[in-house]
Amino acid sequence: MATPEHDHIFKRLGLRDRGHFPNTLRLSPVTQIVVGEKQISLTRAGKTFSYELNQIESAVISSRERYKMYGAGIGGKYVKRTFHLTTKDNVFAFDVSLDFPDFDDSEELERLLKKRLRVKELGVERFSYGPSIVFVLVLVVIWILLRVGGR
Numbered sequence: 546m547a548t549p550e551h552d553h554i555f556k557r558l559g560l561r562d563r564g565h566f567p568n569t570l571r572l573s574p575v576t577q578i579v580v581g582e583k584q585i586s587l588t589r590a591g592k593t594f595s596y597e598l599n600q601i602e603s604a605v606i607s608s609r610e611r612y613k614m615y616g617a618g619i620g621g622k623y624v625k626r627t628f629h630l631t632t633k634d635n636v637f638a639f640d641v642s643l644d645f646p647d648f649d650d651s652e653e654l655e656r657l658l659k660k661r662l663r664v665k666e667l668g669v670e671r672f673s674y675g676p677s678i679v680f681v682l683v684l685v686v687i688w689i690l691l692r693v694g695g696r
Contacts, residue, residue, distance in 0.1 A: 551581060551582050552579050552580065552581045553579070553580045553581075553653070553654075553657055554577065554578075554579050555577065555578045555579075555580070555648040555649065555650065555651075555653075555654045556576070556577050556648065556649065557574060557575065557576045557577065557639075557647055557648055558646070558647065558648060558649055562649065571638070573589050573590040574589065574639070574647065575587050575588065575589050575637050575638075575639045575647070576588050576589065577593075578639070578648065578654065580654070580657045580658065580661065582661075583597060583598055584596065584597055584598065585598060585601070585630075585658075585661075587630070587637050589637065594632075594635060594637075596632055598661055598662060600632055600633070601630055601631070601632060601662055602631045602632055602633060603629070603630075603631040603665070604628070604629070604630055604631075604658060604662040604663065604664045604665070605628075605629045605631075605664070605665045605666075605667065606626055606627070606628050606629075606641065606655075606664060606665070606666045606667065607626070607627050607629065607667045608624050608625070608626045608627075608666070608667060608668065608669040609624070609625050609627075609669065610622055610623075610624055610625075610669055611623060611624070611625045623642065623643075623644045624642065624643070624669055625640065625642050626640065626641045626642045626643075627639070627640055627641070628640075628641045628655065628658065630658075641654065641655045
């Protein structure tokens with residue numbers, strides 16, 4: 546493991562520090578990442594997983610256009626960027642979006658990981674209501690028909 550002066554420690558932001566809820570709610574989020582010269586350690590659910598950099602099988606950043614509410618009736622589109630690290634026994638995912646990322650100084654975290662790993666960036670998946678809105682509308686119509694038909 547690299548000497549402590551060469552390690553970069555990133556801790557997950559709390560709600561108060563982030564200023565808003567995280568972009569993705571996870572049951573067991575990554576709470577700390579330590580990036581060394583030749584090793585990376587990730588802490589999730591109180592357990593620390595350490596890997597040599599050559600043990601990372603893939604590193605991918607996926608980007609999706611999303612809509613997020615910021616308060617009562619206030620919202621907007623943003624690009625949600627998720628960093629996925631895959632090893633032989635785990636998949637770790639954490640948010641590196643510009644708006645409300647999981648970690649303080651997420652730009653530096655992303656820069657270090659790109660410097661030490663081969664990171665593939667996927668293009669931005671554009672926001673669309675897609676089939677989910679159609680499904681919800683069908684459910685609403687069925688509910689209305691059942692309510693009207695039951696009278």
